[in-house]
Amino acid sequence: MNGPVFDPAFRVQLATLFGWRRDVRHFQTRPIPEPVLERLLAIARLAPSVGLSEPWRLVRVRSDTGRAQVRQEFVRCNEAALSARDGSDAGRYAALKLAGLDRAPCQLAVFAEPDPAQGRGLGRRTMPETTDYSAVLALHTLWLAARAEGIGLGWVSILDPERITALLDVPPAWHFIAYVCLGWPDGEHDTPELERAGWERRGVAVEILER
Amino acid sequence: MNGPVFDPAFRVQLATLFGWRRDVRHFQTRPIPEPVLERLLAIARLAPSVGLSEPWRLVRVRSDTGRAQVRQEFVRCNEAALSARDGSDAGRYAALKLAGLDRAPCQLAVFAEPDPAQGRGLGRRTMPETTDYSAVLALHTLWLAARAEGIGLGWVSILDPERITALLDVPPAWHFIAYVCLGWPDGEHDTPELERAGWERRGVAVEILER
Numbered sequence: 001m002n003g004p005v006f007d008p009a010f011r012v013q014l015a016t017l018f019g020w021r022r023d024v025r026h027f028q029t030r031p032i033p034e035p036v037l038e039r040l041l042a043i044a045r046l047a048p049s050v051g052l053s054e055p056w057r058l059v060r061v062r063s064d065t066g067r068a069q070v071r072q073e074f075v076r077c078n079e080a081a082l083s084a085r086d087g088s089d090a091g092r093y094a095a096l097k098l099a100g101l102d103r104a105p106c107q108l109a110v111f112a113e114p115d116p117a118q119g120r121g122l123g124r125r126t127m128p129e130t131t132d133y134s135a136v137l138a139l140h141t142l143w144l145a146a147r148a149e150g151i152g153l154g155w156v157s158i159l160d161p162e163r164i165t166a167l168l169d170v171p172p173a174w175h176f177i178a179y180v181c182l183g184w185p186d187g188e189h190d191t192p193e194l195e196r197a198g199w200e201r202r203g204v205a206v207e208i209l210e211r
Numbered sequence: 212m213n214g215p216v217f218d219p220a221f222r223v224q225l226a227t228l229f230g231w232r233r234d235v236r237h238f239q240t241r242p243i244p245e246p247v248l249e250r251l252l253a254i255a256r257l258a259p260s261v262g263l264s265e266p267w268r269l270v271r272v273r274s275d276t277g278r279a280q281v282r283q284e285f286v287r288c289n290e291a292a293l294s295a296r297d298g299s300d301a302g303r304y305a306a307l308k309l310a311g312l313d314r315a316p317c318q319l320a321v322f323a324e325p326d327p328a329q330g331r332g333l334g335r336r337t338m339p340e341t342t343d344y345s346a347v348l349a350l351h352t353l354w355l356a357a358r359a360e361g362i363g364l365g366w367v368s369i370l371d372p373e374r375i376t377a378l379l380d381v382p383p384a385w386h387f388i389a390y391v392c393l394g395w396p397d398g399e400h401d402t403p404e405l406e407r408a409g410w411e412r413r414g415v416a417v418e419i420l421e422r
Contacts, residue, residue: 005361015356017217018257048232119411
C-alpha cells in the first residue's frame with residue numbers, strides 16, 4: 001500500500017502551523033460550534049497510543065459550578081506559586097495572566113486511564129507512564145487541528161491533580177494530565193507569550209549528545 | 212498581529228497526516244541525510260514546553276556498541292514481558308516484531324531534564340511531570356514533521372528507563388522518555404500495525420463525560 005505523499009508546500013505550511021501554534025491565554029467568548037468540536041475530537045483520536053490502548057479520557061466542563069471550582073483551584077495554586085517567589089518575579093508572574101479560564105468557551109479536563117483493558121498491556125510493562133504520554137499526544141493532536149481551524153488552545157497546569165480528579169468526580173485512578181481552554185484567540189502572535197512578556201526566551205539550539 | 216490562515220485543503224492534508232502517521236517498525240537502511248535530520252530537529256523545537264523551559268534532551272545513538280547495548284536491553288525486557296503472558300498471546304506478541312532497532316538508520320534516545328533552569332519553574336510546581344510531557348510534545352512534533360517528508364518513526368518503550376539512562380551515560384537525573392527509530396519505512400499503511408496484526412483495534416468513540 002502506498003501512503004500519501006506530502007508536497008513541499010504542505011510541509012512549509014505544517015512548519016508554519018508548528019510555529020504559530022501558541023499556548024493561548026486570551027480568548028473570545030463566542031462558542032465553538034458543536035460540529036467543529038466533534039470534528040476536532042475525532043481528529044485527536046488519530047493520535048498514537050501505547051499498544052493502541054487509546055487511554056485518553058476527556059471531561060468537558062460546562063457547568064458554572066464546575067468551572068468556578070476549577071478556577072478557585074487555579075487561584076489557590078497560583079497564589080502558592082507566587083508566595084514561593086521573590087517580589088519582582090512575583091509581579092511579573094502575576095502579570096502573565098496565566099489562565100483563559102474566565103473566557104474560554106470550551107474547557108476540557110484531560111485524563112489518562114493508567115490501566116486500560118484496550119491494548120492488553122502491550123508496551124507499557126517497563127514504562128507505565130506511556131499511558132499518560134498517550135493522552136498528551138491526543139491533546140497535542142487536538143491542539144494542532146484546532147489551530148489549523150483558527151481555534152486556540154491554552155494548557156493550564158497550575159492545578160493540583162488530586163483535587164481536580166476529586167472535584168470533577170472521575171474515577172480516582174485516572175491521572176490528570178491537563179486542563180485545556182479552547183476558543184478563538186484574541187490576537188495572534190508568532191512568538192510565545194512568555195517570550196513577549198519577558199519571562200523566558202527560546203534556547204539557541206538543541207544540544208545533542210552522541211553515543 | 213494577524214496569524215496565518217490555513218485553508219480547507221491544508222486541513223484535509225493535516226488530517227491525512229495524522230491518519231497516516233503510523234508507529235513504524237520496518238525500515239529501509241538507507242541513511243537520512245544530515246540536512247534533513249537537522250531540519251526535522253529544528254522543527255521539533257517549535258513544540259510547546261512548560262514555562263518555555265524546552266526540557267527535551269536528545270542522545271543520538273550512532274555507535275555499534277551503543278546500539279547493541281540498547282538492543283540487548285530491548286530483548287531482555289521483551290522476554291520478561293513474554294514470560295508474563297500465556298502461550299497464545301506470547302506467540303502473537305513476538306510476531307509483532309516490535310522493534311526496528313536492527314535496521315533503522317537513525318536512532319535517538321529522548322530524555323527530559325526534570326528541573327531545567329530555563330523557564331524558571333513556571334507552571335510545573337504542582338505538576339512536575341509537565342517537563343516529561345514537554346519532551347513527549349517535541350517527539351510528537353518530530354514524528355509528524357518526519358512523516359510529512361515520508362520518513363517514519365517508531366517509538367520503542369519496551370526498555371528499562373534506569374538501565375538506558377545508565378548505559379547511555381547521561382545525567383542520572385534525566386528522565387528517559389522514549390527510544391526512537393527513524394528512517395524510510397518499508398511499506399506504508401493507513402491502519403496501525405497492531406490492528407493489522409490482530410492485536411487490538413481502535414475503539415468506537417471517545418467517551419466524553421460532562422461536568
